[in-house]
Amino acid sequence: MLGSIQTNWFSNIRGDLLAGIVVALALIPEAIAFSIIAGVDPKVGLYASFCIAVVIAFVGGRPGMISAATGAMALLMVTLVKEHGLEYLLAATLLTGVLQIIAGYLKLGALMRFVSRSVVTGFVNALAILIFMAQMPELFHDAASWHIYPLTAAGLGIIYLFPLIPVVGRILPSPLICIVVLTGVAMYLNIDGVRTVGDMGQLPDTLPIFLWPDVPLNLETLMIILPYSTALAVVGLLESMMTATIVDDLTDTTSDRHRECKGQGIANIGSGLLGGMAGCAMIGQSIINIKSGGRTRLSTLTAGVFLLILVLVLDKWLVQIPMAALVAVMIMVSIGTFSWDSIKNLKEHPLSTNIVMVVVVVVVVSTHNLAFGVLAGVLLAALFFANKVGHYMLVSAKYDEETETRTYTVVGQVFFSSSEKFIESFDFKEAVENVVIDVSRAHFWDITAVAALDKVVVKFRREGAEVEVLGLNEASATIVDRFGVHDKPDAVERLMAH
Amino acid sequence: MTIDKQDIKAQGPLNVVACIDASESALGVCDYAAWASQRMQVPLTLLHALDEEKYPARTDMTGSIGLGSREQLQEDLVNLDRERSKLALKHGHHLLDEAEKRVLASGVGSVTKRQRHNNLANSLVDLEPESRLFVLGLQGESSTAVGRHIGSQLETVIRSVHRPVLLVPDEFSAPRSAMLAFDGSSTAFRSIELLAGTPVFKGLPLHLVMVGADTEEHRSQLKRAEAALAPQGMQVQVAIRDGDVEQTLHAYQEEHNIDVLIMGAYGHSRIRQFLVGSTTTRMLETAKKPLVILR
Numbered sequence: 001m002l003g004s005i006q007t008n009w010f011s012n013i014r015g016d017l018l019a020g021i022v023v024a025l026a027l028i029p030e031a032i033a034f035s036i037i038a039g040v041d042p043k044v045g046l047y048a049s050f051c052i053a054v055v056i057a058f059v060g061g062r063p064g065m066i067s068a069a070t071g072a073m074a075l076l077m078v079t080l081v082k083e084h085g086l087e088y089l090l091a092a093t094l095l096t097g098v099l100q101i102i103a104g105y106l107k108l109g110a111l112m113r114f115v116s117r118s119v120v121t122g123f124v125n126a127l128a129i130l131i132f133m134a135q136m137p138e139l140f141h142d143a144a145s146w147h148i149y150p151l152t153a154a155g156l157g158i159i160y161l162f163p164l165i166p167v168v169g170r171i172l173p174s175p176l177i178c179i180v181v182l183t184g185v186a187m188y189l190n191i192d193g194v195r196t197v198g199d200m201g202q203l204p205d206t207l208p209i210f211l212w213p214d215v216p217l218n219l220e221t222l223m224i225i226l227p228y229s230t231a232l233a234v235v236g237l238l239e240s241m242m243t244a245t246i247v248d249d250l251t252d253t254t255s256d257r258h259r260e261c262k263g264q265g266i267a268n269i270g271s272g273l274l275g276g277m278a279g280c281a282m283i284g285q286s287i288i289n290i291k292s293g294g295r296t297r298l299s300t301l302t303a304g305v306f307l308l309i310l311v312l313v314l315d316k317w318l319v320q321i322p323m324a325a326l327v328a329v330m331i332m333v334s335i336g337t338f339s340w341d342s343i344k345n346l347k348e349h350p351l352s353t354n355i356v357m358v359v360v361v362v363v364v365v366s367t368h369n370l371a372f373g374v375l376a377g378v379l380l381a382a383l384f385f386a387n388k389v390g391h392y393m394l395v396s397a398k399y400d401e402e403t404e405t406r407t408y409t410v411v412g413q414v415f416f417s418s419s420e421k422f423i424e425s426f427d428f429k430e431a432v433e434n435v436v437i438d439v440s441r442a443h444f445w446d447i448t449a450v451a452a453l454d455k456v457v458v459k460f461r462r463e464g465a466e467v468e469v470l471g472l473n474e475a476s477a478t479i480v481d482r483f484g485v486h487d488k489p490d491a492v493e494r495l496m497a498h
Numbered sequence: 499m500t501i502d503k504q505d506i507k508a509q510g511p512l513n514v515v516a517c518i519d520a521s522e523s524a525l526g527v528c529d530y531a532a533w534a535s536q537r538m539q540v541p542l543t544l545l546h547a548l549d550e551e552k553y554p555a556r557t558d559m560t561g562s563i564g565l566g567s568r569e570q571l572q573e574d575l576v577n578l579d580r581e582r583s584k585l586a587l588k589h590g591h592h593l594l595d596e597a598e599k600r601v602l603a604s605g606v607g608s609v610t611k612r613q614r615h616n617n618l619a620n621s622l623v624d625l626e627p628e629s630r631l632f633v634l635g636l637q638g639e640s641s642t643a644v645g646r647h648i649g650s651q652l653e654t655v656i657r658s659v660h661r662p663v664l665l666v667p668d669e670f671s672a673p674r675s676a677m678l679a680f681d682g683s684s685t686a687f688r689s690i691e692l693l694a695g696t697p698v699f700k701g702l703p704l705h706l707v708m709v710g711a712d713t714e715e716h717r718s719q720l721k722r723a724e725a726a727l728a729p730q731g732m733q734v735q736v737a738i739r740d741g742d743v744e745q746t747l748h749a750y751q752e753e754h755n756i757d758v759l760i761m762g763a764y765g766h767s768r769i770r771q772f773l774v775g776s777t778t779t780r781m782l783e784t785a786k787k788p789l790v791i792l793r
Contacts, residue, residue: 336568
């Protein structure tokens with residue numbers, strides 16, 4: 001926060017400007033491709049990318065992160081656009097922004113701590129697979145001419161081989177070269193049946209203008225857009241928070257999550273009002289930005305502004321870009337987004353972690369909704385954790401002949417997952433006069449645990465034993481929901497001590 | 499300031515923190531910090547802030563991401579940062595060792611050396627709970643001799659910290675007199691309280707200078723201030739001068755050959771300061787003698 005203007009904007013001017021330009025060049029094909037996924041004109045994605053990048057540069061909480069129209073969001077809009085049209089998409093975008101701002105004020109970004117590493121990996125992999133799959137219709141649709149295959153292959157060849165050329169390869173972005181070369185080839189050969197960006201819909205010809213979505217303002221409209229907006233808001237925030245974590249790791253700095261949530265909301269409202277679709281942070285583009293030397297808000301702003309300038313200046317040429325070039329770039333993006341290490345790590349990581357990761361991928365790929373995948377992953381991870389912690393419970397028994405007393409000492413965590421095991425640890429069939437249950441070194445985490453203890457006591461009484469429970473107060477202190485580890489400095493000590 | 503006193507009680511002796519960098523001013527900072535720490539009879543901390551943001555990022559313009567790009571990039575950046583940090587750490591160690599020798603030679607009893615990975619302002623904010631006075635050079639590492647010659651981070655520092663800041667020139671000469679720029683505001687009276695509570699200027703002539711019209715109200719304010727300081731063993735002189743704040747203060751300082759100028763900082767919001775400038779900033783730019791900024 002300190003010296004913020006200098007640090008956040010002008011501490012790395014050269015690197016930021018160059019990186020912003022590289023990112024803008026990479027954003028154009030993506031914005032067009034994602035518009036096509038969502039089923040809207042390319043200009044909707046381009047205006048959105050411009051607007052979101054520019055707004056988030058000022059109001060975002062993670063300097064150096066790139067936000068724009070994204071695949072994850074585009075995939076959620078498909079049916080809305082198909083059934084109700086563009087105007088409803090714009091209205092949904094506005095509502096998404098409002099929901100995200102509310103989430104920001106409610107500090108829901110803090111919920112990200114429940115999203116484990118394996119869920120994030122699953123999210124990233126699922127996103128990569130979705131982007132890849134979204135390219136398939138272009139390759140295999142009915143009217144596809146065979147030309148698209150050699151062109152796409154050539155495009156991928158350029159993207160991955162061009163950087164190997166000495167000197168030139170390190171200066172010019174290879175995806176740009178791919179697009180330029182393929183556009184040149186397609187125009188020169190003038191092949192029939194090669195689809196171009198121009199065939200996919202309108203491109204921007206003016207600066208974006210302020211537009212209020214042309215939808216009736218009634219409850220019916222709200223009910224149509226609310227499910228979409230909720231999904232968009234959740235996925236947008238999830239991807240933004242995850243991207244922020246990645247950028248944090250790369251740059252060894254921290255971000256302001258709540259500000260980022262609100263910022264995403266403001267950016268989406270801006271996008272909706274200027275005729276753009278909803279967007280969020282982009283993992284691939286943010287990595288490109290950092291790799292190209294971008295660090296501050298200036299890089300994000302440059303990317304947005306330069307994108308619009310390029311689009312307006314180059315509109316005659318953009319329509320000529322063959323879809324094959326876009327497909328090649330998007331395949332590169334999906335390959336770059338996929339976490340290949342996670343495949344390697346499958347062997348080393350514990351099975352439960354792998355299951356979580358794979359479940360996230362499977363759920364997302366089958367529902368095309370990243371939110372469902374993350375929800376499934378988080379729930380599963382929580383269950384696995386509960387199961388693991390449930391093992392940390394031990395009941396030992398001791399018999400004292402003189403007093404005819406059987407003493408059970410309970411150590412560890414008693415809660416819903418371990419309560420059954422807890423009950424089974426007692427020998428009710430043993431005929432004893434007195435039973436002492438010492439729970440002073442156990443933790444009773446929930447009502448299930450208390451009920452289990454009650455059950456044990458009742459069972460012993462039915463067998464005619466006198467039951468005494470020791471240390472229940474200490475053990476049940478953990479049930480109180482706000483048992484304040486955070487507000488009492490010695491709480492952790494006390495928790496571990498008894 | 500009552501809060502200050504409570505802090506002192508709660509945390510034991512608070513340190514004088516001297517901010518060392520590679521510029522010429524480090525020598526002056528050492529000497530003045532040693533002087534202040536001896537007068538206040540508190541330990542001295544030498545601080546070197548490793549400001550990583552200054553380092554330019556490496557550039558790769560290919561704009562493509564392939565297999566394992568993120569992992570590769572992460573590794574590259576970590577290695578790059580590690581090399582830089584190691585060098586910077588070593589360099590900082592060397593600076594701190596030199597500084598330690600210098601202050602020990604001038605008779606300071608207890609010296610602590612610290613390095614922090616943060617920019618100067620944030621480092622000082624982190625150290626605030628254990629500090630009583632920050633000593634900084636007027637000419638920082640990244641400023642040049644021409645134009646605005648205050649260290650580029652001074653303004654941020656002054657705005658961020660809530661402890662007094664002593665800004666010093668490159669050459670040391672033991673202060674023999676001090677003056678307080680007094681404007682009769684409640685902030686100014688808090689400054690008076692603060693001065694009354696510190697032994698730094700005890701026994702030195704202290705001039706209370708007010709810039710403005712010679713009115714009855716101003717006189718009575720000065721009287722009140724004088725009354726607050728006199729019992730603390732300070733030789734107080736008061737004066738009221740009319741004219742431009744900066745010029746008048748400078749003129750008075752030269753006229754009476756005063757060594758240290760004490761003033762409050764940045765009363766206005768940052769936006770207002772951007773529009774109209776502030777006396778403090780202008781005083782910073784033109785100062786040739788030590789300056790104490792009170793918060």
